[in-house]
Amino acid sequence: MTVVLVDLTSAELAQRWPSMIALFADAMVENYGVSPAEAAAEAERQTDELLPAGVHTAGQLLRKGMDGDDEVGFLWISLPGTTYDTMAWIAEVSVRADRRSRGYGSAMLRAGEADLVERGVRRVGLHVFGVNTGARRLYRRLGYQVLAQLRTRPVGAPQTTVELEPMSEPEYAARLSEVVERHPVALTRDPLAPAARAREVARVLAPQGVDSPNVFLRHAVSGGRPVGWIWFSLPGPHRPGTGAIHYLTIDEPYRRRGLGRALLAAAEAEYARHDVGRLGLWIAGPDAGRFADALGLEVSSEQLVKDL
Ligand SMILES: CC(C)(COP(=O)(O)OP(=O)(O)OC[C@H]1O[C@@H](n2cnc3c(N)ncnc32)[C@H](O)[C@@H]1OP(=O)(O)O)[C@@H](O)C(=O)NCCC(=O)NCCS
Structure with missing residues (x-):
C-alpha cells in the first residue's frame, strides 16, 4: 500500500x-x-x-x-x-x-x-x-518520545507536613532564574527554545509576579525550614475543572524523603479550599515522570517529539 x-x-x-x-x-x-x-x-x-x-x-x-x-x-x-x-x-x-x-x-x-x-x-x-x-x-x-505530560488526579482531602509560605518578588525572581537556566523545557515544552522564551511563558502564567491573581508562588516549608517551592494556579477558562501545577521543586539535599509528595498535598489542600475538583501537574523529564507515577497521577495529555 x-x-x-x-x-x-x-x-x-x-x-x-x-x-x-x-x-x-x-x-x-x-x-x-x-x-x-x-x-x-x-x-x-x-x-x-x-x-x-x-x-x-x-x-x-x-x-x-x-x-x-x-x-x-x-x-x-x-x-x-x-x-x-x-x-x-x-x-x-x-x-x-x-x-x-x-x-x-x-x-x-x-x-x-x-x-x-x-x-x-x-x-x-x-x-x-x-x-x-x-x-x-x-x-x-x-x-516519537515524550517531551512533557499533564498528569492529573482528583483532589482529595490530604494530610501534609509541608506549609506553603508567600514569596517575595526577588525570591520568585531567583527561583524563576533557576528554572529558566536549568530546566527551561518545563515552561517552554520545546527543548530548542531559548531561555527568553521560558521567561515569556512565565510572564503569561504569572503576569504580575507574586501578586498575580489566582496564582500561588509559595515556599515549601518543613520543620521551619524552606525545602523547595511550588507554582500553581486555580483553573482558567481553558480547563475549568483542573488546577495547574506549573512547577515544583524539592531542593536537592531534601529529596527522596517524602517532601515532594507532601508539597503536592499542600497544593491539593489549597485546591480543596477553593473547591477545585482535579489537579494537574505538568512534568518534563524522567525524574518527574517517576515521581508522578509514584503519586498515581494519570496521563491526561502529552506532547511528543521526534528528531527526523
Ligand atoms: C520531582 C521532585 C519534586 C520529587 O521530590 P522528592 O521530595 O524527592 O519526592 P518524594 O520523596 O516525596 O517522593 C515521592 C514518591 O516519588 C518517588 N520518586 C521521587 N523522585 C524519584 C526519582 N527520581 N526516581 C524514582 N522515584 C522517585 C519516590 O520514590 C516516592 O515514591 P514512594 O512514596 O512510593 O516511595 C524532586 O525530585 C525535584 O524537585 N526535582 C527537580 C524539579 C522537578 O523535576 N520538578 C517536577 C516537575 S514540575
Missing part, C-alpha cells in the same frame, strides 16, 4: 471544516471539562486564527491521504515558525473511520515526515490526549 499526500483544495477544506471543529471541540469537552458551546466557539476561533487564508495560509500544510483513488485520511502539519519556532507540529492526523487499523495512520505520518525532511525540517512534535491509547502506541512505534 502506498499513501500519497495531496494538497486540499479550498472546497475540500470547507467540506472538512465542521468535522475538524467538532473533533477539536469534543476533545476540549471530554478532556478539559469545557461546555460544548464554549468548546465549539473556542475551536472555531483557534482554527480561524491558525488558517487565516485557508489552504493558502503560509506554513500550513493541509493534505488528504490517498491510496490510489481512495481518500483514506487527513494530515495537517504546521511548519516551524507557526505553532513552534523550532519544530514542525502535527495539528491533526485522522484516518477515515471505515479505513482504520490498516496502517494508513503510520503511512500518512511517514509520508508527512519524509516531506519535512525534504524541506530541511529536523524535528516534529504533536499533542495527544491520555485516553487516546491507540494513537499513543502508534506514535511510540514510530519513534
